[in-house]
Amino acid sequence: MxxxxxxxxxxxxxxxxxxxxxxxxxxxxxxxxxxxLPLFSGYQSAAQSIANGSVTAIAIDTTIVDTYGGHSNTVNNSRYTVQTGAAGWYQVTCSLGFVANASGSRALEIHKNGTVIKLGYDGTDDSRTDIAAALQCTAIVQLAVGDYVEGFAYQTSGGALATNPNATGMTAIWKHS
Known part of the structure; x- marks a missing residue:
């Protein structure tokens, strides 16, 4: 049921x-x-190129669990959408990994219906070239039926930078009505 x-x-x-x-x-x-409870967890199985200076939706193309069917691996795959009967307060966690690159900075945003609600930031150490950035951001978000949440990546390395799919994903867990 x-x-x-x-x-x-x-x-x-x-x-x-x-x-x-x-x-x-x-x-x-x-x-x-x-x-x-309504529960979603998914991750990125293939690297995604994030353009320099551009806020980009993070593709989540592999679902681990989705008890209410709020995510599609192919259509708007950056989103988790609240389904009928599952409105309430959700704990949303996004994680984002980038391949090693010492230039610029990295950011991870959680959006609700296209608007930023939470920002995670990483100031990259410019003296190292062997460290991959990994960010995580969590928010408690009130969602109505049809509302959606998604993660967005941002980076300023000077060129396109690939995500690390082993460290990129999203979870959404219903917590309270």
């Missing part, structure tokens, strides 16, 4: 019998939802 909406307890009055409908509404559905 994935996709069960956030349950709303029924009103109980004195003298009500515990019917199957009342039991399902107040006990079973609530427990089932809590044991099967």
């Amino acid at each position: 994935p996709g069960l909406p956030v349950p709303t307890p029924a009103s109980i009055a004195p003298g009500n019998y515990i019917t199957a409908a009342l039991w399902n509404a107040n006990v079973y559905n609530g427990l089932y939802f809590l044991l099967n």
Whole structure:
């Protein structure tokens, strides 16, 4: 039964019998939802080229788990979209890896419906050329049905810079209604 909406307890009055409908509404559905929360985790399986000085959506082309079907590996694959019945507060975490390059800086942004809500920044050590940048950013975000979140990469190395797919991904976990 994935996709069960956030349950709303029924009103109980004195003298009500515990019917199957009342039991399902107040006990079973609530427990089932809590044991099967909306959860998405995915990662990037192939390197993505990020242009210098450009904010670029991070492609997530491999899904590990998606209990409510909010992500597509092929269409708008940078997004996790909240599905019917799963509105609420989500913990969204994006991670971003870049191949080794000592020039410029790196940033990772979390966007809600195309607007920046959280920024993670890495000031790269220009004296080293053997260190790959790895950034992580987490936000608690209130999402309605149809809202989407995605990660965006930014870098200023002077040229295009590839992501490190082993360190690039996103998770979205429902936390509260």
